[in-house]
Each structure stands twice: as structure tokens, then as C-alpha cells.
Amino acid sequence: MSEIKKALEKARKEGKIPLKVALVEDSPKDRAEQLPSPAYSQTRSVQVDLKKLIDRKVFSILKKDEVADQYKFLMTRILNKTRPNGYNTIEIASFKEGEGKSLTSVNLAITLAKESRQTVLLVDMDLRRPSIHRILGIDLAPGLKDYFLNGTPIKEILIHPGIERLTVLPAGGRMDNSTEIMDSHRMEALILEIKTRYKDRYIIFDAPALNVCSDPLILASHVDTIALVARAGYTTTEDITFGMALLKDKNILGIILNDSGIRRGWTY
Ligand SMILES: Nc1ncnc2c1ncn2[C@@H]1O[C@H](COP(=O)(O)OP(=O)(O)O)[C@@H](O)[C@H]1O
Ligand SMILES: [Mg+2]
Structure with a gap:
């Protein structure tokens, strides 16, 4: 049994976390054939290049695909855990950089928007290393950044990327003082506002890693629940122990095991 598997099993036995899986592998060439048609709305719109999304491993855009299916499975687990509790704000964090938070956030947001007929707002809250854009x-x-530094209204920042029911709130630029901003009343007010204004909407926050700064910890106090991404062959038992200790009083939804490889067929 691998280290990560042991750590996850242990956490599960302790009743702390329901475990979820998202598996991503290289894309076969025929994936581009089943791209959906673009969609538009009244929010500032752009049409993202759907073929390029596939190059960046955003397979959730596809209708019939084994990786997209993994995200659907993940979505179902998340819906089952959040709907009965009325949770609509979910932070996606991880133990360290590179575990796949941002890729998972994007794929999960698209899957929710496409498959659950739920409207979704994807927020780039990794203010130090934004990457959703x-x-x-x-x-x-x-x-x-424009909202916090120049007072630009949120409605002027929201962008519709041409994927039905999905809206994105980009980071606007790197902010070295992100922790100060994260801990501010304005941030708390902003999250409360988007949570209550869009009650029927799922709001996914892509956050920084737990070992980088306190932003994800502070954000965890503003959101309903937090999902952590661990990456097979990369996240260690120590990383998980460290992260879980930091989050001990937070509402953890589960750990998403990323990149475990479809053909190996790991399930939890
Ligand atoms: N399951 C996966 N399969 C293949 N590549 C992945 C997978 N998850 C993430 N990556 C790649 O690893 C890199 C880091 O992922 P990213 O989502 O940016 O991590 P984080 O936001 O946690 O720092 C990116 O280049 C991403 O495309
Ligand atoms: Mg990231």
C-alpha cells in the first residue's frame, strides 16, 4: 500500500473524511470531436477556446469521456454532502503547491455547471499565484485585485467564459499582501454577499496551498466547507498530517485524490 493510500485510509478510519477520486490522464486525440456549442449570457462574455481547454486537461468539457466521468462521480459525492446541509461555498485547497487544486477547481466547476444544471461561480482566490485565467x-x-485596490464593482469583473451556467471571478493580478486582504472585513463581506446573493449557485474558490501562507486557513473560516486535493505519488503522509492538523476545527468535506491514473483503477 502506498504512503498516500495509507494516510487516506487512516484518516477515513478515524471518521474524518469521506474520500473522493478524480483521475486524469493524457488525452486521446479524438476528444475534441465532442465539444459542446458555445453559450452566451448578459455578463461580460468571452468565448474560451474549447480545444485549448483540452490541451490544458480540462476534460470535463467533454460529454463522453472517462476523465469527465471521474469528475461527474466527484460532483455527485460533493452534491450529496453539500445539498442536505445547504452548503454552497466550497474552498478547494491542498497541502502544497502543484497538487492540482486549480485544475480540479476548473473541472469541478464545469462539471457542476454542465451536469447538475446548477449555476456555478468559480473564484480565483489564489491571490499569490492566480492561474484560473x-x-x-x-x-x-x-x-x-481591482475590486480591492480600485473599488471596481464585482459585476464589472465577473466574466462568462462561454460555458453554460458558469461564471468566473478572476484574481486580477498577483497580490503580495493577499493575507491582509483575505483577513479583511471587505473579504468577509464580499464572500457573504456572493454567498447570499447567489443562494442557488455553487461557489468554488480555488485557494493557495496550506504550507504557503495562511490564506487558505482564513478563507476556510469564511466558506461553508473545504475540500483538499492530494496528488498520488506526490503528497506525503507528513503533508497530510500537517494540513489536517492546521484544519482541525474546520469543516472538511473530503480529500480529492488527484492523478491516480485511470488504468490502475484506484478507488476509495
Ligand atoms: N491529474 C492530473 N493529471 C495530469 N496533470 C495534472 C493533473 N493535475 C494537475 N496536473 C498538472 O499539474 C500542474 C499543477 O496543477 P495545478 O492545478 O496548477 O496545481 P495547484 O493549483 O495545486 O498548484 C499543472 O500543470 C496541471 O495541468
Ligand atoms: Mg493553483
């Missing part, structure tokens, strides 16, 4: 191929700004 890069994955989707949209502009970094305007974004949260």
Missing part, C-alpha cells in the same frame, strides 16, 4: 484562456484582469 491561464487554464481557461481568459484575461487575468479586471479581477479581485
Whole structure:
């Protein structure tokens, strides 16, 4: 049994976390054939290049695909855990950089938007290393940085990337003082506002890693629940122990095991 598997099993036995899986592998060439048609809305719109999304491993855009199916499975687990509790704000964090938070956030947000007929807002809350814009191929700004520094209204920042029912709030640029902003009343008010204004909407926050700064910990106090991403062959038992200790009083939804490889067929 691998280290990560042992750590996850142990956490599960302790009743702390329901475990979920998202598996991503290289894309076969025929994936582009089943791209959906673009969709538009009244929010500032761009049409993301759907073929490029596939190059960036955003397979959730596809109708019939083994990786997309993994995200659907993950979505079902998340819906089952959040709906009965009325949770609509979910932070996606991880133990360290590179575990796949941003890719998972994008794929999960698209899957929820497409498959659950739920409207979804994807927020790039990794204010130090924003990347949602890069994955989707949209502009970094305007974004949260403009809201916090220049008072740009949120409605001018929201962007519709041409995927039905999905809206994105980009970071707007790197912010070295992100922790100060995360801990501010304005941030608390902003999250409360989007949570209550869009009660029927799932709001997915892509956050920084737990070992980088306190932003994900502070954000965890503002959201309903937090899902952690661990990456097979990369996240260690120590990483998980460290992260779980930091989050001991937070509402953890579960751990998403990323990149475990479809053909190996790991399930939890
Ligand atoms: N399951 C996966 N399969 C293949 N590549 C992945 C997988 N998950 C993440 N990656 C790649 O690993 C890198 C880091 O992922 P990212 O989502 O940016 O991590 P994080 O946001 O946690 O720092 C990116 O290049 C991403 O495309
Ligand atoms: Mg990231």
C-alpha cells in the first residue's frame, strides 16, 4: 500500500473524511470531436477556446469521456454532502503547491455547471499565484485585485467564459499582501454577499496551498466547507498530517485524490 493510500485510509478510519477520486490522464486525440456549442449570457462574455481547454486537461468539457466521468462521480459525492446541509461555498485547497487544486477547481466547476444544471461561480482566490485565467484562456484582469485596490464593482469583473451556467471571478493580478486582504472585513463581506446573493449557485474558490501562507486557513473560516486535493505519488503522509492538523476545527468535506491514473483503477 502506498504512503498516500495509507494516510487516506487512516484518516477515513478515524471518521474524518469521506474520500473522493478524480483521475486524469493524457488525452486521446479524438476528444475534441465532442465539444459542446458555445453559450452566451448578459455578463461580460468571452468565448474560451474549447480545444485549448483540452490541451490544458480540462476534460470535463467533454460529454463522453472517462476523465469527465471521474469528475461527474466527484460532483455527485460533493452534491450529496453539500445539498442536505445547504452548503454552497466550497474552498478547494491542498497541502502544497502543484497538487492540482486549480485544475480540479476548473473541472469541478464545469462539471457542476454542465451536469447538475446548477449555476456555478468559480473564484480565483489564489491571490499569490492566480492561474484560473491561464487554464481557461481568459484575461487575468479586471479581477479581485481591482475590486480591492480600485473599488471596481464585482459585476464589472465577473466574466462568462462561454460555458453554460458558469461564471468566473478572476484574481486580477498577483497580490503580495493577499493575507491582509483575505483577513479583511471587505473579504468577509464580499464572500457573504456572493454567498447570499447567489443562494442557488455553487461557489468554488480555488485557494493557495496550506504550507504557503495562511490564506487558505482564513478563507476556510469564511466558506461553508473545504475540500483538499492530494496528488498520488506526490503528497506525503507528513503533508497530510500537517494540513489536517492546521484544519482541525474546520469543516472538511473530503480529500480529492488527484492523478491516480485511470488504468490502475484506484478507488476509495
Ligand atoms: N491529474 C492530473 N493529471 C495530469 N496533470 C495534472 C493533473 N493535475 C494537475 N496536473 C498538472 O499539474 C500542474 C499543477 O496543477 P495545478 O492545478 O496548477 O496545481 P495547484 O493549483 O495545486 O498548484 C499543472 O500543470 C496541471 O495541468
Ligand atoms: Mg493553483
